[in-house]
Amino acid sequence: MRVLVVGANGQIGHQAVEKLKEKGHDPVAMVRKEEQVAQFKDKGIETVLGDLEKDFSHAFENVDAVVFAAGSGGSTGADKTIIIDQEGAIETVENAKEADVKHFVIVSSLGADAPKKAEQAKHYMYAKHRADQHLQASGLNYTIVRPGMLQNEAGTGKVKLFEGDPEVANVPREDVAAVLAHIVDKNQPANKIYNLIEGDTPIEETI
Amino acid sequence: MRVLVVGANGQIGHQAVEKLKEKGHDPVAMVRKEEQVAQFKDKGIETVLGDLEKDFSHAFENVDAVVFAAGSGGSTGADKTIIIDQEGAIETVENAKEADVKHFVIVSSLGADAPKKAEQAKHYMYAKHRADQHLQASGLNYTIVRPGMLQNEAGTGKVKLFEGDPEVANVPREDVAAVLAHIVDKNQPANKIYNLIEGDTPIEETI
Numbered sequence: 001m002r003v004l005v006v007g008a009n010g011q012i013g014h015q016a017v018e019k020l021k022e023k024g025h026d027p028v029a030m031v032r033k034e035e036q037v038a039q040f041k042d043k044g045i046e047t048v049l050g051d052l053e054k055d056f057s058h059a060f061e062n063v064d065a066v067v068f069a070a071g072s073g074g075s076t077g078a079d080k081t082i083i084i085d086q087e088g089a090i091e092t093v094e095n096a097k098e099a100d101v102k103h104f105v106i107v108s109s110l111g112a113d114a115p116k117k118a119e120q121a122k123h124y125m126y127a128k129h130r131a132d133q134h135l136q137a138s139g140l141n142y143t144i145v146r147p148g149m150l151q152n153e154a155g156t157g158k159v160k161l162f163e164g165d166p167e168v169a170n171v172p173r174e175d176v177a178a179v180l181a182h183i184v185d186k187n188q189p190a191n192k193i194y195n196l197i198e199g200d201t202p203i204e205e206t207i
Numbered sequence: 208m209r210v211l212v213v214g215a216n217g218q219i220g221h222q223a224v225e226k227l228k229e230k231g232h233d234p235v236a237m238v239r240k241e242e243q244v245a246q247f248k249d250k251g252i253e254t255v256l257g258d259l260e261k262d263f264s265h266a267f268e269n270v271d272a273v274v275f276a277a278g279s280g281g282s283t284g285a286d287k288t289i290i291i292d293q294e295g296a297i298e299t300v301e302n303a304k305e306a307d308v309k310h311f312v313i314v315s316s317l318g319a320d321a322p323k324k325a326e327q328a329k330h331y332m333y334a335k336h337r338a339d340q341h342l343q344a345s346g347l348n349y350t351i352v353r354p355g356m357l358q359n360e361a362g363t364g365k366v367k368l369f370e371g372d373p374e375v376a377n378v379p380r381e382d383v384a385a386v387l388a389h390i391v392d393k394n395q396p397a398n399k400i401y402n403l404i405e406g407d408t409p410i411e412e413t414i
Binding site: 078081086 | 284285287289293294330333337
């Protein structure tokens with residue numbers, strides 16, 4: 001499948017692109033800057049320049065699935081949380097609808113189900129909540145993945161992926177990327193919301 | 208009519224409460240803190256304590272109309288723009304639906320129609336945009352008022368209130384409050400979006 005990865009320059013996005021490639025798909029890495037292209041091109045991975053703050057509808061041509069893994073990151077202000085995490089996601093959903101994309105996989109966050117209860121990063125939880133809600137109401141086939149506290153350590157290849165009430169725990173970014181690639185690869189969008197934390201289940205056996 | 212004014216401690220909200228009272232309505236000033244009560248109580252105006260970041264559904268009992276005039280203000284961070292201007296408004300809409308309110312009047316902002324084009328305060332325009340959109344989709348009867356650049360000078364009693372493409376101009380907060388009171392008083396919710404700037408039309412003749 002031809003899979004557009006939005007936010008491919010981020011840690012999760014970058015690894016998701018590579019894992020999709022390993023599984024035999026054709027990832028398209030959407031990056032914002034020309035200097036972010038080479039890291040993918042050198043590995044034979046297609047890229048497209050696109051900026052979530054501008055018009056990026058051109059990136060969706062002939063795309064079968066979308067992985068939204070963009071985030072404004074911890075070093076920017078909350079204004080970017082609205083502009084990127086919320087509105088960038090919403091516009092990605094709109095573009096995906098327009099392009100008749102078959103499966104939209106979004107990286108959300110544990111806690112996005114109940115933003116009002118958040119004890120920290122409440123504004124971020126609201127932004128993720130609104131993005132998820134927009135996707136759910138879009139008519140697209142979707143999978144929402146809500147990882148726990150993201151860690152930079154190497155992945156273990158094992159996780160706990162589950163529906164329902166969240167449990168707070170860590171999860172390596174590499175395992176999140178692997179789960180995204182697995183979900184796209186399985187190609188059975190069931191309009192579900194999954195919590196994702198570290199665990200004992202091999203990623204290949206999660207769904 | 209019994210009119211809940213959310214954000215009654217703000218400049219526009221406060222003046223809207225007084226103008227509604229002058230017109231013979233029963234405004235209920237929702238304020239966050241006990242020490243904000245006296246300024247209304249001393250004038251015989253009913254108050255209700257309610258915090259947009261907590262549960263404030265109790266404030267909607269026997270309410271005919273709602274004026275949402277709350278805003279996080281210029282001195283707080285963009286995190287509060289999401290939490291108050293966007294989510295506070297959305298939850299006010301939800302509470303109003305639950306309480307079967309007949310008319311919901313919201314103070315939006317010039318520029319909220321096209322947030323992506325905003326040259327400044329883009330995150331704020333997105334927050335207002337999402338709040339307006341939520342109201343429009345709610346099924347409530349509504350009026351959206353999008354004032355231009357708010358000024359603290361005294362009102363003139365005359366404005367330009369119009370639909371369609373916005374024109375950027377100033378408008379005194381007092382005139383915004385007077386327009387809100389007029390719209391509530393007219394009681395003809397037509398699910399319209401108005402731009403509001405300084406002008407030559409007496410407020411009583413606008414609609």
